Amino acid sequence: MLKEPEKLLEEYKKNTYDDIIIPDNIDVFIEKGIQQRNADRKVQWRKKSTAIAACFVVIAFLTAIRISPTFASYINDIPGLDYIVRLINFDRGLQLALENDFIQLVDISDTHEDITITVDSIIADESRMVIFYTVESKGNYKGLRLIRAALKNENGEDLPVSISYGGFTGIDFSEKPKNEQQIDVSFGTEVNIPDTITLEVKIAEEKQTWEEYRAEHGNYGNSIIDDSDRFMELEAVWKIDIPIDKERFEDMKEVYPINKAISVKQQNIYVQQFMIYPTRMELDIAYDENNPLKIFSIENLRITDEKGEWKAIANGITASHLDENTRRYYFQSGYFTYPKELYVEGDGIYALENEQLEVVVDLENERLIKAPDDKMKLEDIEEQQDYYILHFKVPQYDNMSHYVFDFFFRDSSGLVESIQTGLSVPGRDGYDDYQYYIPKTVDKHESIRIKLVHYPNLIKAPFKLRIK
Amino acid sequence: MKALEIIQLVKKAQKGDDNAFFTLMDNNKEKLYRIAFSFFKSQHDSLEAIQETTYRAYKSIKKLKEPSYFNTWVVRILINYCISELKKGQKTAELYTDMIHSEEINPAVRLDIEAALERLKPEYREVIFLKYFEDLTIPDIAHIMDTPEGTIKTWIHRALESLKNLLNKGGEYNA
Numbered sequence: 001m002l003k004e005p006e007k008l009l010e011e012y013k014k015n016t017y018d019d020i021i022i023p024d025n026i027d028v029f030i031e032k033g034i035q036q037r038n039a040d041r042k043v044q045w046r047k048k049s050t051a052i053a054a055c056f057v058v059i060a061f062l063t064a065i066r067i068s069p070t071f072a073s074y075i076n077d078i079p080g081l082d083y084i085v086r087l088i089n090f091d092r093g094l095q096l097a098l099e100n101d102f103i104q105l106v107d108i109s110d111t112h113e114d115i116t117i118t119v120d121s122i123i124a125d126e127s128r129m130v131i132f133y134t135v136e137s138k139g140n141y142k143g144l145r146l147i148r149a150a151l152k153n154e155n156g157e158d159l160p161v162s163i164s165y166g167g168f169t170g171i172d173f174s175e176k177p178k179n180e181q182q183i184d185v186s187f188g189t190e191v192n193i194p195d196t197i198t199l200e201v202k203i204a205e206e207k208q209t210w211e212e213y214r215a216e217h218g219n220y221g222n223s224i225i226d227d228s229d230r231f232m233e234l235e236a237v238w239k240i241d242i243p244i245d246k247e248r249f250e251d252m253k254e255v256y257p258i259n260k261a262i263s264v265k266q267q268n269i270y271v272q273q274f275m276i277y278p279t280r281m282e283l284d285i286a287y288d289e290n291n292p293l294k295i296f297s298i299e300n301l302r303i304t305d306e307k308g309e310w311k312a313i314a315n316g317i318t319a320s321h322l323d324e325n326t327r328r329y330y331f332q333s334g335y336f337t338y339p340k341e342l343y344v345e346g347d348g349i350y351a352l353e354n355e356q357l358e359v360v361v362d363l364e365n366e367r368l369i370k371a372p373d374d375k376m377k378l379e380d381i382e383e384q385q386d387y388y389i390l391h392f393k394v395p396q397y398d399n400m401s402h403y404v405f406d407f408f409f410r411d412s413s414g415l416v417e418s419i420q421t422g423l424s425v426p427g428r429d430g431y432d433d434y435q436y437y438i439p440k441t442v443d444k445h446e447s448i449r450i451k452l453v454h455y456p457n458l459i460k461a462p463f464k465l466r467i468k
Numbered sequence: 469m470k471a472l473e474i475i476q477l478v479k480k481a482q483k484g485d486d487n488a489f490f491t492l493m494d495n496n497k498e499k500l501y502r503i504a505f506s507f508f509k510s511q512h513d514s515l516e517a518i519q520e521t522t523y524r525a526y527k528s529i530k531k532l533k534e535p536s537y538f539n540t541w542v543v544r545i546l547i548n549y550c551i552s553e554l555k556k557g558q559k560t561a562e563l564y565t566d567m568i569h570s571e572e573i574n575p576a577v578r579l580d581i582e583a584a585l586e587r588l589k590p591e592y593r594e595v596i597f598l599k600y601f602e603d604l605t606i607p608d609i610a611h612i613m614d615t616p617e618g619t620i621k622t623w624i625h626r627a628l629e630s631l632k633n634l635l636n637k638g639g640e641y642n643a
Contacts, residue, residue, distance in 0.1 A: 004632075005581075005584075005628050005631035005632050005635060006600070006628065008581045008631075008635065009581065009596065009600040009601075009631075010600065011581075012581050012582070012601075013600060013601050016582075017502060017506065017601045020501070020502045020505050020506075022497070022498050022501050022502075023501075023511055023515065025515075026497055026501060026515065026518060027494070027497075029515045029516070029518040029519040029522070030490060030493045030494065030497060030518060030519070030522050031490070032519045032522075033493075033518070033519040033520065033521070033522025033523040033525075033526065034486050034489060034490060034522060034523075034526060036519070036522075036523045037522075037523050037526040037527050038486070040527070086487070169484070170483070170484025170485070170486070171483070171484065171485065172483045172484070175479075175480070175483050176480065176483075176485065
């Protein structure tokens with residue numbers, strides 16, 4: 001007996017179509033689509049911020065990756081604060097902290113020029129503090145931008161910290177007056193955390209829309225370097241004195257000295273120590289300066305316990321340089337899962353020989369005279385009024401974003417100069433497009449040398465080291 | 469999600485509110501994924517379709533004149549993408565790999581209906597999916613495919629006729 005197609009379709013729907021499994025990571029792809037759209041409109045920046053203390057150089061990335069939300073019942077009971085759950089979507093450690101009530105309510109505001117900033121709450125310990133705040137506009141503002149955030153102690157002195165913060169890109173405050181964000185603060189080893197920390201913030205107001213600005217400055221496509229003159233800084237300084245409940249995180253710290261060496265193809269890597277705090281985990285690794293290879297980073301560096309793995313912090317401050325050859329890597333924290341075993345694992349190293357660390361560009365003939373291999377391509381040198389834009393293409397690699405060039409270059413006389421800015425935009429052809437802006441004080445007849453601080457040269461060498 | 473909510477979210481998204489747009493996509497993601505998977509039969513390709521659809525939808529959201537139609541509008545974007553990708557030949561619809569875990573009640577029948585669907589003309593296949601698998605109404609389907617309702621009804625009728633013919637051929641095998 002032959003069945004009617006409708007019946008077969010119905011069966012198919014019930015037995016097959018409805019059972020199509022939706023992958024767990026589908027949200028990531030939605031987010032990627034959103035980010036792709038934003039990358040079209042606005043370039044992706046790599047911000048380099050120099051901390052006040054001389055020995056700190058911090059790399060901060062501002063990319064937002066959201067995964068399915070987990071809900072913390074406590075914070076959701078307080079109206080207006082459920083935004084925190086959304087903001088910390090990407091950090092499993094912070095989610096656990098929230099679920100364990102490891103959050104301090106603050107609720108202090110400061111108002112100037114019809115803008116109110118309220119610090120709603122903080123998640124803090126000795127290592128890191130995440131400040132959750134709301135900006136509310138009661139005026140006629142459209143676009144607003146945070147242009148400076150600083151922390152001071154009770155004596156008005158700047159604290160030696162590194163700060164990263166998200167923005168309000170594309171938000172029209174006249175349509176949506178209340179917006180929430182976070183400020184991520186990394187305390188250095190020398191920081192004596194005071195009982196009150198003053199947050200100082202400066203805000204600028206949008207004077208021109210993105211479209212108007214581009215029209216006026218000519219169509220650079222993706223490569224507008226710095227649109228800060230699109231904004232006008234407001235006079236006021238918003239200051240909020242945040243009381244720090246130090247008892248809340250006192251003694252919540254575990255230190256594991258390791259002092260073991262890993263040898264990866266004759267490169268010596270010293271895993272020094274591992275520290276666990278409620279807000280994040282820290283792993284100090286030193287690279288032997290006598291290594292024939294310069295190691296940039298470790299592929300898939302992760303912490304694993306008996307149940308699973310803890311990934312690096314993807315948003316905000318991902319690592320610090322303790323000195324030229326020592327790095328402190330930050331991971332999402334497993335503190336509140338009380339792991340019984342801990343391991344550090346990696347899959348390989350990104351490295352180059354010391355002689356390969358420089359890229360040499362012939363400006364006049366628009367050629368790459370020297371590069372580690374043919375993975376890097378110099379597509380074009382564009383001449384603008386005040387600078388040359390070197391357009392490079394580098395294949396996309398690794399799970400984390402890297403910027404391969406140093407922000408300084410040498411000209412023919414050996415003089416070190418800094419660039420105007422450098423951007424990279426992920427392309428959809430498997431390559432990242434780099435734009436490296438050199439001020440026109442350099443003679444076109446020169447060749448310039450740029451140091452590489454990362455590169456897609458991977459040496460596979462999986463390892464696993466026990467911490468606990 | 470209520471129509472009013474959708475309208476509000478679309479308006480916010482048109483102003484560049486990522487959260488609002490994410491919520492709109494979040495609401496449609498399962499349906500979009502299933503439709504994509506029906507075309508590509510591959511998790512990888514389907515996820516890529518989600519990303520590309522999100523990108524295209526967000527890029528052209530200001531052109532959406534009737535915010536309340538967001539859900540059908542985004543399905544249209546996805547289906548256009550799926551069809552053009554299949555035409556390019558870059559995604560091979562692999563019938564039996566990456567398959568779903570389901571009770572196989574009558575494998576012979578399942579193979580046949582699936583094979584038959586594969587052979588339908590793209591627009592016939594589309595209307596069948598949308599009507600029988602996503603339970604969409606004729607007006608919604610007409611809106612998604614930007615085609616008059618009368619034409620949709622004709623296509624459904626013809627699609628079922630084609631399926632009957634295709635299945636009958638296979639039917640000999642069954643008998």
